[in-house]
Amino acid sequence: MNGRMDAPVLVLGSASIHVARFVRGLCAAGRTVVLATHGELPLGPLPGLREQVVLDLSVTSWSAVRRIRALMRQWSPSVVHAHQVNSVAWHAVRAARGSGVPVVLTLWGSDVLTLPARSPLHRWMVRSALRGAAAWTADARVLLDAATQIAGPCEGIRREWIPIGIDAPPPGSEPRERRLLSCRLHKPLYRIDAILRAFASLPENRADWVLEVAASGEQTPVLQQLAAELGVAERVEFSGMLNSAALWRAYRRSAVFVSVPETDGTSVSLLEAMAAGCLPVLSDLPANREWVQTGRNGLLVSDPAQLGDALERAIEWSESGRWAREGRPLNEALVADKALFARNIEQFIALYD
DSSP: OOOTTTTTTTEESSSSSSHHHHHHHHHHTTOEEEEEEEOOOOOOOOEEEEEEEOOOOOOOOOHHHHHHHHHHHHHHOOOOEEEETHHHHHHHHHTTTTTTTOEEEEEEEEHHHTTTGGGHHHHHHHHHHTTTSSSEEESSSHHHHHHHHHHOOOTOEEEEHHHHHHHOSSSOOOOOOOOEEEOOOOSSSOOOHHHHHHOOOGGGGGOOOOOOOOOOOOTTHHHHHHHHHTGGGEEEEEESSHHHHHHHHHHHHHEEEOOOSSSOOSOHHHHHHHHHHHHEEEEHHHHHHOOOOOTTTEEEESSGHHHHHHHHHHHHHHTTIIIIIHHHHHHHHHHHHBBBBBHHHHHHHHHHH
């Protein structure tokens, strides 16, 4: 795309931990970065971070294009990389128009799946941003397909599936226990209540299995009450928000990882669970199908009413030893090959160059 390795990458985005992690990854890989975010984003000193500024990147901002162009004149970036195809990307492509500097857009999910449906104006904004870019990236191919539908015919735009993967798993091991793990937030989207009901439906010969419900959220008290009403409170551990070390221990202790949100992209928790050797039981969603094939390296469930049967099947698979021999090595290799963050950063750099 552009071979100027000495020139910085101009990164635009929200004040998000995902943007912060991405910038840290670029700097760790030896690239220089100029960062502009909509809001303060504490990063601390980073080798390679030339400048960090706060801009108003809202859709109503009259100054965004002018200020982005000023940064481009000052730093002569090799590429402009905007995270999310919302007003951030819209300002980015307008600022770069006519400059000869290519724009890369990273799709996050809601920006192409739900934002265009808000109004004809929102759809026009997203479409304009998509059509003004040199390349799109996404961690799920369904997002690239959705973007293509919105943008319409536009030859010459590169479309790249690049996961935003996980850091290399820390060293360590734990004895595998009769445990199931849920670690998604306690919000309606993630349907933790369905997991509790499915766990409670397991036959009596599974009474020695434990469900760990990590994380927290607005539904935590309701979910704790539901566990009591279902008669499984003594076998359900609400462990709260876990730090990285505790979360990796939870993955490694658990035989089965279960996550059944209504919608999702590529979930970091799924990738971590796969790397740790858990048997994943997941919603049958397009993004999950990119990582898991039912019966080969996990189980996909299209209806929460089927989740109890899927958990029983997962437990049988685990206890038989077949999962450790057949499924687990597949997932560990898949993550190592496709979903390690350092490797994914190299893919972005290759796209720039």
